[in-house]
Amino acid sequence: MRDPIAEKVKVIQPSGIRKFFDIANQMEEVVSLGVGEPDFDTPWHIRDEGIYSLEKGRTFYTSNSGLMELREEISRYLERKCRVSYNAASQVLITVGGSEAIDLCMRAMLNPGEEVLIPQPSFVSYLPCAVMADGVPVIIELREENQFRLTKQQLLDAITEKTKILVLPFPNNPTGAIMTKEELEEIAQVVIEKDIYVLSDEIYSELTYETGHTSIASLPGMKERTVLINGFSKAYAMTGWRLGYACGPEEIISQMVKLHQFAIMCAPTTSQYAAIEALKNGDEDIEEMRKAYNGRRRYLMHAFHEMGLKCFEPYGAFYVFPCIKEFGMSSEEFASRLLDEEHVAVVPGSAFGDCGDGYLRISYAYSLEDLKVALGRLENFIKRLRDGGRQDG
Structure with a gap:
């Protein structure tokens, strides 16, 4: 029989995040720090608005672009938070999560053979979305000595005549790295000079510590070159509502609306009504969750210091990215043994690109109690590895 599968789909590897999550689900007494999902419930007033929309029978299709009221609230939110203004009628699209927005952006913009610059380690969807859009992914390897930030020189070195899009994944999943306004200004200068576009994934924009978030779209000359992608999963603990947006x-x-129209029709109506409430009255919820995450972040950094595990300090998202190169094994092997021997699930850094090997992604979107149990088990595991190394030597 003729092969039913497209070659470009065959080359795409399954998510390394879900692999460990699925294994952990089949084991008993596992503490999982693998999935980037808030442990908070969606705030009640947001859930209540979703329930109310169902009770009122608001169960019909919205426009392809999404409810106008929601798009207007997003425009006001971005003007208030990021100092960038969008026309709600023509420059805002509501999507099924931020991941759909990434996919739509690349499919709408890329011609076959055009290049997409993807700094790694980074979110697992960028590369396969580029491939499925017939683009050519070009990896920029971020370095720990630069705190996993993209530098101007790295960008210049990667650009060719075929470069079309730069993915800017900050605050970063999996490293927790951020970009300052000054660093973004240097990137923006190159983007304008080289006449390329930016896909700015800002899903973690509300989860920054020590300093505020800057959107590259807010810088002079960049709004017309940037597709800003965000959503409700992380900031408002609304992962299962599946709602994102692109501006x-x-x-x-x-x-992008045209592609969305034929593939999806519209984002879930109930979720859109809930999101309106989130944007109008959710600032206190965000602040409460951010304070909790920051406390967990500090606890992890202190624990790593105590056990002598090297880890640069992240200032965004809810991940830490400790280095395990001293143990002489791959991230995959380390994570597999940690799961088998101590029943702690983390994600190998290699799941986020080859340059992530030698690191682990540990999420602190979990309770402090779970983190304490997991860190105790991790410390036991590391102690055994170090003791074994001394005995063998």
Whole structure:
């Protein structure tokens, strides 16, 4: 029989995040720090608005672009938080999570053979979305000595005549790295000079510590070159509601709407009504969760210091990215043994790109109690490895 599977789909590897999550689900007494999902319930007033929309029978399709009231609230939110303004009627699209927005952006913008610059380690969807859009992913390896930030020189070195899009994944999953306004200004200068576009994934924009978030779209000359992607999963603990959005130039958003129209029709109506409430009255919820995450972040950094595990200090998202190179094994092997021997699930850094090997992604979107149990088990595991190394030597 003729092969039913497209070659470009065959080369895409399954998510390394889900692999360990699925294994952990089949084991008993596992503490999982693998999935980037808030342990908070969606705040009650947001859930209540979703329930109310169902009770009122608001169960019909919305427009392809999403409820106008929600798009207007997003526009006000971004103007208030990021100092960038979008026309709700033509420059905002509501999507099924931020992941759909990434997919739509690349499919709308890329011609076959055009290159997408993807700094890694980073979210697992960027590369396969580029491949499925017939683009060519070009990896920029971020370095720990630069705190996993993209530098101007790295960007210049990666750009060719075929470069079309730069993915800017900050605050970063899996490293927790952020970019300052000054660093973004240097990147923006290159983007403008080289005439390329930016896909700015800002899903963790509300989860920054020590300093505020800057959107590259807010910098001079960048709004017309940027598709800003965000959503409700992380900031409002709304992962299962599956709601995101994309904002950008009308000529790009209109084509994304067309693809969205044929593939999805519209984002879930109930989720859209809940999101309106989140944007209107959710600032205190965000602050409460951010304080809790920051406390957990500090606890982990202190624990790593106590056990002598090297880890640069992250200032965004809810991940730490400790280095395990001293143990002479791959991230995959380390994570597998930690799961088998101590029943702690973390994600190998290699799941986020080859340059992530030698690191682990540990999520602190879990209770402090779970973190304490997991860190105790991790310390036991590390102690055995170090003791074994001394005995063998």
